[in-house]
Amino acid sequence: MTAATSRSKKSYFFTRMRSDLISEKRFLTVYNVFQIIGLPLASLMLVIMVDKNVKNDDTFAAIAYISVFLFAIAILMGALIARNFFKHLYTKSLVDMTGSLPLTHKQRFFADYISGMAAYLVPAALAMVVSILIITIGSSFITPYDYDNFKDHLQEYLPLYFYEVVIVLIGMLLYYTMTVFAVVCTGSRFESVFASFAIFLFIPATIACIYILIVSSGNIGLDSNAVFFSPLFTATSPIGMVDFAVYFATEYDTDGSAYSRLFINWLIVAVIVIALFIAGAYLLDKHRKAEDVSKPYVYKSFYYFIITCYSFCILSLFFESNDVPVAGIFICGILYFITEIISNRGFRRIWMSVIRYAATVAAIFAIVSLCKETNGFGAAYRVPSASSISSVELNLDDIYCGIYDIRFTDKDMIKETVKLHETIVDRLKKGEEKPNASIVQQANDNADFFKGVSNSIRITYHKKDGRSVIRYYPTNSNELAPLLKNLYLSEEYADRISYELFSDILYSRSDEKKELYFLDTYSDLNIDIGTIKLTKNEASELCKIYKKDWKALTEEELCSNRLEGFIYTDYAIFESFTNTKSFLKEHGITIKKTVPSEIEESTMFLVANRVYSSSAYSTYISNGLFNESYTKKYQLFSSHITADPMFDSHNNVQAIEVSLSTYDKEALELLDYAVSIGKQFVFDEEVSGMVNINGRTVYLPKSAENDELASKLEVLFGMDISLEGANDYYYYY
Amino acid sequence: MIELKNTTKSFGRFTALDKVDLKIEKGTAFGLLGSNGAGKSTILRLISGIYRPDSGEVLVDGEPVYDNAKIKERVFFINDETVQFSSFTLKQLKNYYKSYYSSFSEEIFENLRNKIHLPLDKKIGNFSKGMKRQAIMIIGLACRTDYLFLDEAFDGLDPTMRIIVKKMLVDAMIDRQLTTVISSHNLKEINEVCDTAALLHGGNIIFCREIDSVKSSIHKIQAVFGEDSDGKNRILTREEITQTGLEVLHYELSGSVHFIIAKGDDEMLRTALKPYSPKLFEIIPLSLEEIFIYELEVLGYDSSDITQ
Incomplete structure (x- = not known):
């Protein structure tokens, strides 16, 4: 048988x-x-x-x-x-x-x-x-x-849930596959566990350290997003995939297409990475000998990969802060030898470990030095061509109306962005204003004109071939001005701002059952004009009209003093926005420029030339330092910061102490005049000074007359300087 | 037929098998003998397709066995450990192997199980060492493969059970021409079950012959030789005996009594020593165990160092 x-x-x-x-x-x-x-x-x-x-x-x-x-x-x-x-x-x-x-x-x-x-x-x-x-x-x-919001939310975010399901499943698959890979490469229980965790941790850590070491210290214009949101990081480890899941959820926009591209790009890389791990695990398993079981590492190269990765992670952090990091070499050496002793199950051939460690340190030092010397192998100065870009996303501290990021496909805007990028790169090449983090911080604290815009910019180019290029640079408003001007005048900005306005209106529901929404209006200096209630259809109609008005806005008007009011303190209404103003008028709201003498029951916050504004206004209000009786007349106060002298490219602004005071009529009339001639939007013009009232800043265009006005204002209101340290005092009459 | 052709297998720097050639004919009961680390288990794992040879070929029925599922379905290997089955019940273990071996016979399994009264639903981890071996043995036999390889086959079995297991093996060999390769240090059992044996040492095959032939080719001689010119019984040195053409494996002298282990049949031994006029000449057959010891002694695998 x-x-x-x-x-x-x-x-x-x-x-x-x-x-x-x-x-x-x-x-x-x-x-x-x-x-x-x-x-x-x-x-x-x-x-x-x-x-x-x-x-x-x-x-x-x-x-x-x-x-x-x-x-x-x-x-x-x-x-x-x-x-x-x-x-x-x-x-x-x-x-x-x-x-x-x-x-x-x-x-x-x-x-x-x-x-x-x-x-x-x-x-x-x-x-x-x-x-x-x-x-x-x-x-x-x-x-x-909140039934409607809940329903809207479900409808809007249902696709996101499915995206997230796929991201989590792909992440789980990578997690499982990497563990299989680690098990195939090892022969003992302990090492199989250790190696799994090692590759989960050290692959993303090594990528992060490359960023910290090369990118950051080389100042080559790659910010954390370029690394932490790039497929290199997000698709190569389970940690990266968690990062991507969070990033995708927070960045998800219901208009969709951009994010489906982001998702597909990530998915392609993730699938390739998983396929590589599977293929690697299979081939290694095929060549693995049955008798290799109980060997700590069946493939020594895998062990050297792990040990080199973590040496790189530790040493690179020390190299970043110190040219010859003796402490780092020592600490890393101890960990290195402990790992060697465990892996060799004793002190056998320890001298080989010494040689290997010395070679590892030398190699890492050489790589670090090379990257520093070559500015990240030339990545610092690489600017993509406008023709290769399908869309650009800008991230600034604040663009306008609470918009921090905007994506556009307009060819002129893409060219303008590339031009700005080239300007920044040229500056960096000359070694000029190569600000490090602390200077960036100072610059942020002391923003130039067009306050609140940004002192840094992140540019994300979405290229036609599906790849993304992300760059981050410290900058200032002068550098940004031409781009911003074009941005505000672009159709895509009009689309975006009207979309944001509609979203804000929908968040201001007045009643749970009735579909009515509050709409607040303000004058150019933040004086409350009135609130109306709109239906959803009316809100939609307003946004369409508003978009139309934005699209018709001219450069001349944007740069002149023709701003008359705001919706929700953020959405500008220019003189030319006749459709918007008519709509509001039909609903009982008349938008007009604030007459300075009308500022009565309000608080003023002055900043003249060489005086810096801060957020003291809101702080004082929240601290209850004002009560009703004191707001019958002008409450003027000046705010300063007692920090070290600040960086400022225009006027050598000095920081001074926060305080507040009240002033005589002559001084206030002068201030009224300053407000009346001030401009709310300033791009790359020089200014004589700026005045901040009710949280709204106006700038005095540069002229001899305005220089004199600014100086007078400074003399009149500069008395605050004598109240240094007297934050708790106030005067009125 | 199983063939190893010029097969080498190393583990790191240790060479377990060094250019070994071996043939095991179909239907034989083949015993692998050898010192510890001689390469017996390595051969079993090579012919089971577990190990890949470093060089040379390992063929079963003319095909390489390594990574060859078709051939491996005709092979069943029982190693010297049983811990791997601990989490199974006998029923689960049976079903596990049954799913891989299409020729598995429930009937044979039940017959054999009933003979040794093993419980089906008890965890094998709770079995005694002998019961574990019985369990895997009946599963191996029930798989009805053409080849059955056993490493330390009778380890842990009590004498009665050894007889039962041996009978099971012999029955299978008779019934379906089962080829069995057994490695064991228990040479008595090899002697009883196997018809052919190979002796390994240091990764090489010392001999590979039918056991009867092995036993008839090595003998122990007790001899006292005739007087010399001084009137005393002649004492032959090992070299002098070797010069007669005999291959001496062991030589001892007690007074004038020579104890010699030498290769050769009865007649050859008598003829070689006849010129020294033996007064006493007795040829005693050796057991397989003694052959094992003396063969390896020649190769320096000797217990005398320890006893000193």
């Missing part, structure tokens, strides 16, 4: 999968329980808590937190699943049992890999889909506190 005929390859593969899953039945049961009571239960609690009829929120919140914690534990169990499905690689007693089975390496590897992956990902995917179903279906059975 002989053995029966052999089976097909497919049969062996599924046989192995089946026996793998049966062998790990108990462990997988625990994992599935964690998944079932993880995210779905948390989602259920979330839906219940949104219901306004439900009391005892704390209990539900506690259950939700526990459920999320269990979900996190379940995700972390991926490393254990990978280790369990490949335990024959580090468990000596299983080598013969597994190795003698009628399987090829390929069948065994992929059966183990796929069964582990399926056991890990399928319950997680189901749990996430069930969670979304609970939220979407469950929400129709409850009465939320």
Whole structure:
């Protein structure tokens, strides 16, 4: 009697999968329980808590937190699943049992890999889909506190949930695959655990350290976003993928297309990275010898990769702060030798470790020096061509109207951005104003004209080939002025600002049931003009009109003193915005420029030439230093900072102490005059001074007359200087 | 047929097998003998397809066994450990192997299990060492492979169970021409079960022959030789005996009594020593264990250093 005929390859593969899953039945049961009571239960609690009829929120919140914690534990169990499905690689007693089975390496590897992956990902995917179903279906059975917002939110963010599900699943897959890779490269239980954690940590840490060391110290214009949001970081490690999941959720915009591109770019890199890890793990497993089990590292090169990565991470931090980091070399050396002793299971050939460590230090020092000397291999001065760019995203401290970032596709705007980039690069090449972080901070504290705009800029080029280039530079308003002027006059800015206005209106709901929204209006100097209620359709109509007016705005008007008022203190209404003004007039609001003498029950905050403004205004209000009786007349106060003399490219502004005071009529009339001739928008013009009233700044255009006016104002209001340290005092009449 | 052709296998700097050639014919019961670290287990793992040879070929039925699922389905290997089965019950372990070996016979499994009364649903971890070996042995036999390889086959079995297991093996060999390769330090059992054996030492094969042939080719001689010119019994040195053409494995002298272990059959030994007119000449057959000891002694694998 002989053995029966052999089976097909497919049969062996599924046989192995089946026996793998049966062998790990108990462990997988625990994992599935964690998944079932993880995210779905948390989602259920979330839906219940949104219901306004439900009391005892704390209990539900506690259950939700526990459920999320269990979900996190379940995700972390991926490393254990990978280790369990490949335990024959580090468990000596299983080598013969597994190795003698009628399987090829390929069948065994992929059966183990796929069964582990399926056991890990399928319950997680189901749990996430069930969670979304609970939220979407469950929400129709409850009465939320704010029904419309809740409904809108669900509709807007549902695609995001699906994106996030895919991101989390891809992250889990990478986490699982990297663990498999580490297990294949090691032969003992301890090293397989250590190596897994090492690659999870040291791959992103090494990338981060490259940033810290090369990019930051070389001042080559790559900011943290260029690294932490680049696929190099976000798609190469589970930590990076968590970073991407958070980044994607916070940056997600419901208009969509830009973010789907961002997602697809990331997904492509992530899939390639995972495929490389799978291919690497398979090839290494194929060439791995059965007898290598119990060796700490089956592939020494993998061990050297880990040890070099963490040496690089430690040493680069020390090299960053010190040219010859003796302490760093010493500390890193201790850790290096401890790892060597553990890996060699003793002091065998320790002299080789000494040589290896010396070579590692020398190599890292050489790389660091080379990067510093070459300004990041020329990356500092690389500016993409305008023709290769499909869109540009700008991030500034504040653009206007609370917009911190804007994305545009307009070719002229792209050219203008590239031009600005080239200007900055030219400046850096000359070694001029190569500000380090502290100077940036000072510059921020002491913004030039067009206050509040920015002293730094992050430019993200989205190229036609799908790649992104991100650069960050310290800058000043002079450098930014031409770009900003073009930006404000662009159609895309008009689209964006009207979109923001509509969003703000929707956030100002007046009534839960009626679809009415508050609309606040202000004069050019922040004097409250009045509030009206609009329906959603009216709000939409206003935004369309407002967009039309912005698109018709001319450069001449933008740069002149024709700003008449604001919606919500942020959305400028220029003299030429006739459609917007008509709309408001129909609703009982007349927008007109503030006559300085009308400023009665308000607080003024003066800053003349050589006097610097700060946020003292709001601080004083919140501290209750003003009461009604004192606001019957002008309350004028000046604010200064007692820090060291500040950097300022225009006027050598000096910092002085915060204080407040009141002034005589003559002084106030002079101030009224200054306000009447001041401009709210200044781009690259020189100015004689600036006045800040009610949180709104106006600038005195540069002229001899205005220089004199500024000097008078300084003399009249400069008395505050004598009240240095007297923050608690105030005068009035 | 199993063939090792010029096969070398090293572990780091240690060469476990050094250019070994070996043939195991189908249907034989083959014993692997040898000192510790001689390469017996390495051969078993090579022919099971667990180890990949560094050089040379390892063939089963003419095909390389390594990474060859088709061939490996005809091979079952039982190693000297049982800890790997601890988390299984016998039923689970049976189902595990049954899923890989399409020729698995439930009938054989049940028959054998009933003979040794092993519980089906008890964790194997709770079995005694002997029961664990019985468990894997009946599964190995129930898989009905063409080849069965056993490393330290009878380790942990009580005498009664050894007989039962040996009977199971012999029955399978008779019933279906099962080829068995057994490595064991228990030479008595090899002697009882195997028809052919190879002796390994230091990664080399010292001999590979039928056991009967091995046993008839080495003998122990007790001899007292005739008087010399001084009237005393003649004392032959080891060199003098070697000069007669005998291959001497062991030589001892007690008074005038020579104890010699030499290769050769009865007639050859008598002919070689006849010129020295032996007064006493007795040829005693050696056990396999004694052959093992004396063969290895020649190669310097000697316990005398320790006893001194």
